[in-house]
Amino acid sequence: MQPALSPSSFHWPLWRKWLFCFSCIYLLLFTSPLNWLGSVPVLGEVAGLYGAAEGWLVNLGNAHLFHVKDVLVPLNGSGDTSYGYAQLCLFALAATVGACLWVLLDRRRPNYNRGYYWLLVLVRYFVALNALGYGILKLFALQMVPPPLSALATPLGDFLPMRFSWYFIGYSQPYQVFSGAAEVLAGVLLLWRRTSTLGAFVAASVFLNVMMLNLCYDIPVKIFSIHLFALSVFLLLGDAGRLFSFFVLNRPTPPAPAPPLLPWRWRVAQLTIKAVFIGVFALLPLYQYAQGNASAGAPAKGRLATGFFEVEKFEANVPDSLRWKDVIFEANPTGSILTADTLLRQRYRRGYFAYTLDSAHHTIAFKKMASDSLPLFTLRYAQPDTNHVLLRGKIRNDSVYVALRRQKRHFQLAERQFHWLSEANR
Template sequence: MQTTHAPSALAWPWWRKWLFCFSCLYLLLFMSPWTWLSSMPGFATLAGLYDDAESWLVHQGNAHLFHVKDVLVPLNGSGDTSYGYAQLCFYALAAMVGATLWVLLDRRRRNYALAYYWLLVLVRYFVALSALSYGILKLFALQMIFPPLSALATPLGDLLPMRLSWYFIGYSQPYQMFSGAVEVLAGVLLLWRRTSTLGAVVAASVFLNVMMMNLCYDIPVKLFSMHLFAFSLFLLVGDAERLLNFFVFDRPTQPNWTPPPLPRRWRIAQLTLKTIFIILFALLPFYQFYQQKATMAGGPSEGRLTTGVFEVEKFDANLPDSLRWKDVIFETSPTGSILTTDTLLRQRYRRGYFAYTLDSAQHTIAFKKMASDSLPAFTLRYAQPDTNHVVLRGKIRNDSVFVALRRQKRHFQLAERQFHWLSEANR
């Protein structure tokens, strides 16, 4: 009779040890689990010190080894900045050096089966956190927005691929909510060991689609989405033989190896930590997004001008023709855009985008490049005789300006909610 050994008793070859050590160090550096609680008192300081030390090491590594770019652009709305690439180079180099030293200094250890198990647990929760974060946001249709009036008035050829894909998903709330529900399902399944394999399969499918969209539509979250897909596959590596036996070779499978049960006090601690994780990263965000959705749906219209597309009937100003206004759009939120090349406004897709603050007592409207700006780009007095007319007057660049606006009866077919069971022809 053949004797079988538990995985914890088998000796690993040196290359498998090295791969584990490299994966462990790289994954820990990328996930930075010690910064997950940075919003809690006491952890913010430690997280800040860690971020400062990492930033210094990344810049030093880039200056002497990586040379991604002379001046690194920090992470912002895009995760694919030059700093992001230099950071990954640093992670890879640190993991390679660390793994080599680890294996050399720990040659007598037979394997890392127990450490591998707990690394899988950590990766499971990281992927679950990411899936829940994105999924709950989509579940309330808050990640991708329905195309606003400014986008509808922009020629299709002027849109960048990312914006086109964003509006494609945002156009249909049911589709976006369906996508979010699948991501939430993946996150929930990953929270329990018995359903973790199914959760990893669902997560790999979801993040493969996300990764391909980011790569094919030039969406600047390529690195992160590629990592989420790779992490999902990492969760399935240990199950590869079992999955192949079941789905391909039609053979019986054995249950996964698990470490011996924890003492009772540790099981209580484990259950407590899992409960805290679910409350902080699933239930609380769900409630917050629900509140946000309710606020957006029933928000007051005070502090906003009448929504619509306004043509410029009269524009008196000592400005070059290229800076003159052709039309003005006021959105349902206190934002809008102007068909002008004036760089006082945020230029995107040949339109100048702005946020505005209305002072109904003084009858002034302050135009800002970004809603977060403390000072406006310019402030004008406004009058609204009726819902179809707006008059603006004041100074822009110290030049007197008078603008008369009249609402256009613009009709955008894309803004209609169209669905036809019966379609007699392509439209």
């Protein structure tokens, strides 16, 4: 994709120059090319210094100009924190001031055709690599997981919209693979100049859907998804006149100007760099994500009965709100308890935990997060048979005895239900 050239393209009006300068500064700040290369040893240090300087400027600008929040919450699992919005304000302010200075100091330049071409290349690769990164994860059904037992045992009304939408997509592996294939298709088409216009169309369609999901289900990736959709539309602006003539006016449209032919050595170098980009920014994250899932989902050493357990007996000197009603041990070393005890990680009115099993000493260490080095408490366990688990020990220095009995809970949502023939509205 490259901007279509016309006689007017050689002399840009002032407003067009300003828009280009603003877009160039803003998009360079938002895409942060230095952060792409953060994993490279030498450039990683430069990226760290750049990130520290940006953080200082964001906090300084927020304290004196933006006032998004008194104390900014840094970016974490959510991309829509107060820091994220203050960061956008800084980018917009820097782009506005920078564009004004740029246009004034460089007012004799007739146009920025060459700069516009390379800006489109940067945006094209940014959108393509994000489409490939997210799409490949979905293509292998790794981004959204099916509802685990703990989720199936949670009343629907207790879920937040984001978690509800996550399980909605994760429930159907074919749908997740389909959506991932659409994103991968957009990314692949954007990597090649000849197919980049079609790729921008596909990307705009895909990211419009993603953006609306994030907005309508309160998924905290709103800022980023809005930008991915806007950048996909930005890629189409260079061909706006030709597209309008073809799709709206039903007129013949001339082809886009042919790119200059490169010597074969440059072509080989170009393809090599493209392959490295795909490997580093698309396939490597897939490998790291899969490795993380494999380590998180590794079975605990020894054997512990898994499933839904009813609490037959709970002996402890605790308030009724802290008593255990039922316990779920997942197939991986995690689980949840129906209790209001804040010692555990409370989500959707259940206390979630990770655990480490020591089959030699018959102990189970409960942790708030799998990455925690120290357990919240450790209990001794016994398994008279596969349907019963006995736990005893101390929680908050209070002696506790818990007798669990497995229940054969049947969750229809855990089944893969599909019917061509449906005699009733199920």
